[in-house]
Structure formats: C-alpha cells, structure tokens
Amino acid sequence: xxxxxxxxxxxxxLSSTLLFTGAVFAADKAASGTAQSQEHVHGHHHHPQxxxxxxxxxxxxxxxxxxxxxxxxxxGHWQSVYPYLTDGTLDTVMAKKxxxxxxxxxxxxxxxxxGYKTDVDWISIEGDQVTFYxxxxxxKATYASDGLEILTYxxxxxxxxxxxxxxSGDDAAPDYFQxxxxxxxxQKAGHFHLYFGDDRAALLKEITNFPTYYPFAxxxxxxxxxxxxx
Numbered sequence: 001x002x003x004x005x006x007x008x009x010x011x012x013x014l015s016s017t018l019l020f021t022g023a024v025f026a027a028d029k030a031a032s033g034t035a036q037s038q039e040h041v042h043g044h045h046h047h048p049q050x051x052x053x054x055x056x057x058x059x060x061x062x063x064x065x066x067x068x069x070x071x072x073x074x075x076g077h078w079q080s081v082y083p084y085l086t087d088g089t090l091d092t093v094m095a096k097k098x099x100x101x102x103x104x105x106x107x108x109x110x111x112x113x114x115g116y117k118t119d120v121d122w123i124s125i126e127g128d129q130v131t132f133y134x135x136x137x138x139x140k141a142t143y144a145s146d147g148l149e150i151l152t153y154x155x156x157x158x159x160x161x162x163x164x165x166x167x168s169g170d171d172a173a174p175d176y177f178q179x180x181x182x183x184x185x186x187q188k189a190g191h192f193h194l195y196f197g198d199d200r201a202a203l204l205k206e207i208t209n210f211p212t213y214y215p216f217a218x219x220x221x222x223x224x225x226x227x228x229x230x
Contacts (some may be wrong), residue, residue, distance in 0.1 A: 014041050057182045059157025059228075066150060067185040071128060072142065074189045076177060078213035081223060082116040085109065089220045091229045109211045118211035123194070130164075132173055132196075141169025146176065149204055160184045161195070161204060176200045180210070191215075191226065 055061065084090050091105070094112070098105040122133040131140040146165035152158050161178040181189045190212035193210040195203045214223050 056184055059153065059159055059182075061158065063150065065085050065184055066148065066160055068145065068148060069179075069186050071125065071130075071145070071164060073123045073162075073183075073186060074181075074192060075127075078125070078192075079216045079218075080116070080118055080121050081212050081214055082118055083121075084223060085112055085116050089224060090227070093224060095197060112207055115210050116212050117209060120196070122212065122216065122218055123213055127219035129169075130173070132179070134161075134172070137172075139170040141166045141173035143177070145168065146200070149178075151207075152205065153207065163200065165200075174198060176203060178203050197222040 009224050039223045056065070058105040081090070090112075091109070093107045094105040097103070097108045101108065103111070120134050121136065124131040124133075128142050128144065129140060130143055131138050143164040144167050146163040148163060149161045150158060151161060159180050159182075161180055163176060164176045166173060166175050174196040177194055179189070179192050179194060181192035183189065191212065193212050195206050195210065197203050214226065218226070
C-alpha cells in the first residue's frame with residue numbers, strides 16, 4: 001500500500017511538472033480561460049469589419065497609418081499552433097486554403113510545416129517581461145521597444161514588424177523578437193507571428209518561418225474556428 005501511494009504521488013508530481021513547467025499557465029486558464037476564450041472567439045471573429053481593415057489585414061496600407069505599439073498589445077499567455085498542424089487538427093484549415101488558393105491542401109500543409117515550425121511551445125508576456133518555454137524549459141527576460149520596420153513582400157503587399165530588444169534577463173532568451181499580426185496600430189492581438197533571435201537585421205529577412213501563437217485559453221477546436229474565420 002505504501003509503495004502504491006508513493007507511485008501515485010510520483011506520477012502526480014510528474015504530471016504537474018509537465019503542465020507548463022509549473023502552474024502559471026494552468027492557473028491562468030483556470031482563473032480566466034473561459035472569459036478570455038469568449039473574448040477572443042466572439043470578439044476576434046468580427047475583425048476585420050470595414051473595407052479599410054480588410055485591406056490592412058491583407059497588407060495594403062499607407063505609411064502614415066502605421067503607429068508604434070506597446071508590448072501590452074500582446075500581453076497574456078500564448079501557445080504555438082505548430083503541434084496542431086503536425087497532429088492533423090489544422091487539416092480543415094489547409095483544405096479551406098486549397099479551395100481558395102492555387103495549391104493542394106497537402107502542399108499548403110508542407111508550406112506551413114516550415115512556417116509554423118518552432119521549439120518554443122508557449123510564451124508568457126507580463127508587463128515588460130517575456131518568458132519563452134523552449135521544450136518546457138523557461139527563459140525569462142525584460143524587453144523594451146526597438147522601433148518598427150515596414151516590409152514589402154514578394155507578392156507586393158506589406159507588413160509591419162514591431163521590434164523589442166532584451167535589456168536584461170536570461171542568456172537563453174533571444175536578444176530580439178519581432179511581432180507581426182496583420183495590425184499596424186495599437187490594438188490587442190488575437191494571435192501573432194513571432195520572429196525571434198539574436199540578429200535584428202537577419203530576422204527582418206526571414207519570411208518563410210513565422211512561428212504562430214494563439215491564446216492559451218483557446219482549445220484546438222476554437223483555434224480552428226478562429227483560423228477558418230479568415
């Protein structure tokens with residue numbers, strides 16, 4: 001009996017450890033997951049609403065429309081969608097892309113295999129501190145704005161990278177990260193693509209690998225619903 005209890009306790013401890021290397025994400029989901037999920041699922045689906053917003057989302061805008069954004073636009077706990085691509089959850093999203101695009105669903109999946117690929121499973125942004133969970137191991141640092149860059153893509157549309165630079169923290173945390181979320185002025189993000197590393201200029205040239213994150217409060221079905229809405 002004593003041995004069985006020890007085994008159960010060990011199993012429980014291991015399970016707790018694997019759940020986000022601690023309770024920070026799980027606690028956040030328990031405390032505010034439903035509200036956050038409702039906010040994103042019901043609020044973000046209605047965006048973009050106007051013709052101008054649709055144009056901006058697609059990458060067509062004027063320079064004077066671009067405004068600096070605070071890190072708080074991306075505050076919260078976020079999960080990578082890469083595991084959902086590899087396990088087949090996003091197959092319906094790839095099928096929809098195929099219906100509208102010039103590639104097969106399998107070709108789109110191969111493209112996004114490169115695009116979404118990352119070993120940073122979760123990201124937590126609180127104030128000016130960002131924690132990256134790489135293979136369940138956290139690295140934390142403080143970041144400050146390092147400006148923005150407007151990029152022109154091969155298709156002729158454009159995007160904005162909002163750039164943040166590490167000012168202190170763990171060596172394992174990247175020196176820079178750059179947000180891209182189809183928004184060009186202050187607004188709370190519903191999801192984002194993130195480019196991160198130690199070379200600011202090199203990150204600006206990266207357009208094929210764009211690790212993508214959605215709120216941790218959303219389950220996989222809600223993430224699919226979000227993606228299909230666009």
